[in-house]
Amino acid sequence: NRPFSEKLEVPEALTFDDVLLRPSESRVEPDEADVSTRISPNVELNVPVLSAAMDTVTESGLAIALAREGGLGVLHRNMDVEEAVAAIERVKRADEMKIRRENVVTASPEQTVKEVDRMMDRAGVGGAPVVDDEDRVLGIISGTDIRPYLEVGEHDEVREAMTDEVITADEEVPPRDALELMYEHKIERVPLVDDENRLAGLVTMQGILARREHEDAARDEDGRLLVGVAVGPFETDRAVAADEAGADALFIDTAHAHNLNVVESARDIKEQVDADVIVGNIGTREAAEDLVDFADGLKVGIGPGSICTTRVVTGAGMPQVTAVSQVADVAAEHDVPVIADGGIRYSGDAAKAIAAGADAVMLGSYFSGTDEAPGRVITIQGKKYKQYRGMGSVGAMQSGGGERYLKEEPEEGEEYVPEGVEAATPYKGSLASELHQLVGGIQSGMGYVGAETIPEFKTDARFVRVSQAGQQEGHPHDVMITDEAPNYKPQSE
Ligand code: XMP
Numbered sequence: 436n437r438p439f440s441e442k443l444e445v446p447e448a449l450t451f452d453d454v455l456l457r458p459s460e461s462r463v464e465p466d467e468a469d470v471s472t473r474i475s476p477n478v479e480l481n482v483p484v485l486s487a488a489m490d491t492v493t494e495s496g497l498a499i500a501l502a503r504e505g506g507l508g509v510l511h512r513n514m515d516v517e518e519a520v521a522a523i524e525r526v527k528r529a530d531e532m533k534i535r536r537e538n539v540v541t542a543s544p545e546q547t548v549k550e551v552d553r554m555m556d557r558a559g560v561g562g563a564p565v566v567d568d569e570d571r572v573l574g575i576i577s578g579t580d581i582r583p584y585l586e587v588g589e590h591d592e593v594r595e596a597m598t599d600e601v602i603t604a605d606e607e608v609p610p611r612d613a614l615e616l617m618y619e620h621k622i623e624r625v626p627l628v629d630d631e632n633r634l635a636g637l638v639t640m641q642g643i644l645a646r647r648e649h650e651d652a653a654r655d656e657d658g659r660l661l662v663g664v665a666v667g668p669f670e671t672d673r674a675v676a677a678d679e680a681g682a683d684a685l686f687i688d689t690a691h692a693h694n695l696n697v698v699e700s701a702r703d704i705k706e707q708v709d710a711d712v713i714v715g716n717i718g719t720r721e722a723a724e725d726l727v728d729f730a731d732g733l734k735v736g737i738g739p740g741s742i743c744t745t746r747v748v749t750g751a752g753m754p755q756v757t758a759v760s761q762v763a764d765v766a767a768e769h770d771v772p773v774i775a776d777g778g779i780r781y782s783g784d785a786a787k788a789i790a791a792g793a794d795a796v797m798l799g800s801y802f803s804g805t806d807e808a809p810g811r812v813i814t815i816q817g818k819k820y821k822q823y824r825g826m827g828s829v830g831a832m833q834s835g836g837g838e839r840y841l842k843e844e845p846e847e848g849e850e851y852v853p854e855g856v857e858a859a860t861p862y863k864g865s866l867a868s869e870l871h872q873l874v875g876g877i878q879s880g881m882g883y884v885g886a887e888t889i890p891e892f893k894t895d896a897r898f899v900r901v902s903q904a905g906q907q908e909g910h911p912h913d914v915m916i917t918d919e920a921p922n923y924k925p926q927s928e
Pocket of ligand 1: 487488489690716736738739740741742743744745746776777778779797798799800801824825826827828854855856
């Protein structure tokens with residue numbers, strides 16, 4: 436047996452504040468640095484940014500906003516499977532130019548106005564073609580048709596409220612012609628029909644305009660926004676349902692993916708779905724070695740998150756820059772992408788994570804204060820905040836998140852052993868402006884290193900070790916900040 440004292444001959448592990456990127460000769464103008472990346476064989480993003488699968492961060496609203504800007508939202512799993520499917524469908528439908536028949540929300544003439552109103556609300560659509568039993572288009576019903584009925588006739592049938600002189604177009608119509616039809620008739624959606632007037636799809640004004648407005652959006656080959664979905668390591672049902680609903684990537688979501696039961700189950704799930712399967716979280720070379728033969732991507736982070744208490748509660752963890760670099764060593768040999776998840780406070784941290792070997796970063800707190808994150812704005816002593824809680828916090832585990840920590844629900848009278856806290860983050864406004872700062876910072880980092888692309892950034896960047904004095908020097912010092920910068924808040928806040 437080895438002496439116990441040998442255990443203390445320990446390797447050093449570093450995190451963001453321990454290192455800086457070493458400036459190098461460069462001809463790269465930051466604005467021209469290409470930040471597109473790949474997080475799995477079939478998922479390419481235009482910015483290397485994902486949002487955390489947390490119930491105070493990513494639901495369909497944030498996933499839509501982030502995909503429109505070129506990144507990827509990962510829907511959390513504190514919702515039941517049906518809700519998750521509905522959320523996936525909302526994202527996939529959001530900017531679809533030509534919505535395929537199977538994805539069009541339709542009403543029947545016998546439904547009540549109230550039923551259809553609820554259905555449209557749930558699906559996040561503003562109108563629905565009305566079809567008979569043989570799928571022939573009888574009319575169209577929209578929020579405008581419904582509104583007068585909600586006061587007095589919500590139990591009336593849809594056939595009363597719908598617009599029956601419906602403008603349709605042939606299923607092969609080019610989107611440009613559909614747009615002209617909409618302008619000409621001042622309408623927002625045109626059902627597409629086959630030669631027997633059966634519904635074949637739908638074109639919406641919203642879809643066409645959104646496509647034009649968001650040129651750099653992350654889209655699938657049909658032009659629909661990309662979406663990721665978190666599934667529990669043993670939740671095959673959710674994985675299969677999410678896959679069928681059109682999720683582009685499934686994220687096996689656990690705090691310790693090097694648990695061998697998780698490894699086996701994740702491998703099983705991978706065999707049952709078409710979507711790419713990304714597995715996490717891990718923090719060591721050995722974990723990567725056990726996953727890399729089947730995982731389409733690896734996610735790294737054991738305890739770096741802003742709301743995490745894993746390291747204090749369990750004594751286990753791995754400082755994030757070392758964790759990323761160890762996993763990336765193994766992943767690179769197998770051409771498997773790596774995502775650095777958690778602990779990113781500033782854009783410089785994201786740049787360091789990529790320079791250490793990640794292909795993209797995942798953020799929770801950074802996005803939780805935006806308009807698009809779930810939850811309302813609260814005001815405390817005149818300052819605005821939004822709620823943000825760890826998925827291992829008592830509140831989130833009570834709403835169903837305990838499995839991430841491989842814990843059973845406590846017996847009656849027992850308490851959870853949480854690994855996260857419930858908190859508030861400063862309210863930040865729109866996701867687009869936060870993301871602009873994040874990506875701008877990463878691009879500037881690439882400029883300092885002389886990297887034109889993310890793969891170059893990963894291979895060419897070099898680090899220096901920073902002392903505590905060096906770290907302090909890097910923050911504003913000896914001044915009183917008078918005007919807040921959009922991308923800097925003092926560490927104590
Ligand atoms: P940031 O720092 O971006 O971190 O807010 C988000 C990531 O933190 C992880 N996460 C947790 N980790 N206890 C933990 O130890 C928790 O309760 C918890 N909730 C989330 C997760 O990986 C997320 O993406």
